[in-house]
Amino acid sequence: MENSEVIVIGAGFAGLTAARELSRGGHTTILLEAKDRIAGRTHLEEHLGRNLELGGTWVHWTQPYVWAEMGRYGIKALPGPEFTKAFWTVDGQRHQGSADSLLELLDGPNRLLLAAARRYFPLPWSPLNNAEVADIDELTLSDAIEQLNLQEDQRQLLRSFWTLNFNGRLDQAAYTQALRWCAVASGDWQLMFEACASFKIDGGTRRLAEAILADSTSELRLNQVVASIEQDHERVLVTTKAGKQYKARQVILALPLSVLNDIDIQPALSPGKREAAARGQAGRGAKLWIKVDGRQERFVAFGPETAALNFVQAEYIDEDTTTLVCFGPDAGAVDVADVPAAQRHLDAIVPGLKVLDVAGHDWVADEHARSTWPMHYAGYLTRYLAELQQPEGRIGLAGSDIANGWGGFIDGAIESGLDAARQAASALGNDARSPLQAPAIVG
Ligand SMILES: Cc1cc2nc3c(=O)[nH]c(=O)nc-3n(C[C@H](O)[C@H](O)[C@H](O)COP(=O)(O)OP(=O)(O)OC[C@H]3O[C@@H](n4cnc5c(N)ncnc54)[C@H](O)[C@@H]3O)c2cc1C
Structure with missing residues (x-):
């Protein structure tokens, strides 16, 4: 069994940030991640002949936490294309005009x-x-x-x-x-x-995630799907699906809200937290990249709200091809590998484009995400937010799902990771000051 002062579960931006803060603060920290990579619901990967962001992408100077992290590591923002043309469909009629x-x-x-x-x-x-x-x-x-x-x-x-x-x-x-x-x-x-x-991270989200990780002395363990967590007054025991065990004095659960109830936590989290997790988030749509033939104009297009793809944006305009980024409200309606289906979806909102290839990731089907960007159901803010931010014993939560500011964004994940780290560090400080609760970490 491995021991550390803190275990952070989930190596998305919230978990990476929390692990960096705690490890740089002198606390031994292990970061457990289910996937074989870091960065969670952001994922830069090569497709369609270039590095594409399959998840979170855009950042902005009004987002203080992510902007500060980029500045800290000397990473700039890149502007996206300026749009000139627009299509929109209302009452079944396609309209065309300037982006303005x-x-x-x-x-x-x-x-x-x-x-x-x-x-x-x-x-x-x-x-x-x-x-x-x-x-x-x-x-x-x-x-x-x-x-x-x-x-x-x-x-x-x-x-x-x-x-x-x-x-x-x-x-x-x-x-x-x-x-x-x-x-x-x-x-x-x-x-x-x-x-x-509008603005992307130069080098992609992976670059920023790797910079945060490199600045951390936490020990990253990939392919560790946490299955159960048990806490008592002295320590928390974390067990993976494969049966590996870890022990710590503080645990931060930096997981998407929609997967929280997959972990058997004893004593159980509060009814409010479990109810919020069972409800999940309203962001359950699709993001699809489509490569089309020819050099197209810089356009955006809105279809009806019920269309499989209700928004399309020409993102990369090359000599002979154009790569479009597209979104739709229902992941179940979009097969991220189906070229003929993408052609049909596109024909419904933009005329005359020939689809060459597609790429994407189904985040809703992904068992470690089960949602895209965290958008709330009505009632979430007043019923659940404060409750989700409240630690339970030695366990605290983190993630963009429970951020105060830009919840749903990378910025919110970083904000929440900082908060959770501060709370865990303070609890560790209290432990150290209390002789009755001196750490009892034994293998
Ligand atoms: C398609 C899409 C587009 C987006 N666009 C933008 C955008 O343009 N700009 C923006 O700012 N944000 C965007 N977002 C949102 C942004 O990506 C997320 O809000 C943010 O990355 C969430 O970070 P997080 O650390 O809170 O959670 P996550 O990134 O989800 O990290 C949680 C981690 O926990 C791991 N995990 C899950 N279960 C277990 C388990 N049992 N054991 C161990 N580990 C586990 C997961 O594998 C994951 O790595 C987008 C998201 C998506 C999906």
């Missing part, structure tokens, strides 16, 4: 929808400090949009825009999450949109 005209169409409806963002979230990184939030937290984004009484074309376009942002259906999505996104972007929806899909 599409933004204009979205502008009025988004301003209406998000007007109260700073009122409800005056301190965006303290999302629960305004009691009024409880009054609207059960409202779905779908209902919030319907209450605006928009013109039909604006209504459909706004619904498709937010289906993209949620990577899932709007009828259960939390309106408060949309307000929170806008509030962390200082109440400016266009800045929020820019933050979501």
Whole structure:
């Protein structure tokens, strides 16, 4: 059995950050990861002739935690393409115009929808400090949009825009999450949109993840699927699916919320935590890369909210081919390896493109993710967030799913990893000061 002061479970950005902080703070730390690689729901891999981000990608200077990490390791941001052309489909009719005209169409409806963002979230990184939030937290984004009484074309376009942002259906999505996104972007929806899909990490997410790992003295153990955790007043025992055991004084569970209940934790986590994990997240859609023939114009396209792919963006424009990044609300409707299906999905929203090849990863089918980016169901914020952030004995949680600020983003994962590390370090300090609770770590 291996012993350490801390075990961090999950080597996504939250776990990597927590492990770095604790190990650099002088605590022996083991980082256990189920997969054969680090970086979790970000994954840079070679496909379609270039390195593609299959998961999380875009970062922005309004995202303080990820931006600071990039600065710390001397990693720059790369701008994406500036779009010139746009397609959008409303009432079954395809429209075409400039990218600016599409933004204009979205502008009025988004301003209406998000007007109260700073009122409800005056301190965006303290999302629960305004009691009024409880009054609207059960409202779905779908209902919030319907209450605006928009013109039909604006209504459909706004619904498709937010289906993209949620990577899932709007009828259960939390309106408060949309307000929170806008509030962390200082109440400016266009800045929020820019933050979501404009600037990438030079060298990719893998480069930043590797930089954090290299700066850590924690011991990384890959291919360790944690199956059970047992804690008593002196220590925590962690057992993997293969039967390997680890012992520590503090454990950080840096896992996607949707997989938390897969681990047998004794004594059981609180009912609130288990209920939140059973519910999971609303982000259950698809991200698909499609390579098409020919050098295309720099375009974006919105389809109907129910389309298999409801958003397409021309991301890499080469001499003879163009590589598109596409999103849809239902992972079950998109086979990330099916070229003819991709052709059909694309034909439905952009005319005249010939699909050559596709690439992607089904994060919802992935047993170590079970969701894409963590977007909340209505009610999540006031029912579960504070509860999920609360440690239980020697076990604390971390992850973008439970971040205060840019929850759902890489930034939120880093923020949460820092918080969890600080709490664990403080608990270790209390242990050391208490003679009755002196560490009893024996093999
Ligand atoms: C398709 C997609 C697009 C996205 N786009 C963006 C974007 O453009 N910008 C942005 O900022 N964010 C984006 N995100 C979100 C961002 O990637 C995530 O919010 C963030 O990476 C989550 O980090 P995390 O550490 O909280 O969790 P994760 O990255 O999910 O890390 C959790 C780790 O736990 C491991 N694990 C799970 N179960 C076990 C177990 N039993 N034992 C041991 N280990 C286990 C997993 O393998 C994983 O490595 C996107 C995500 C997806 C999927």
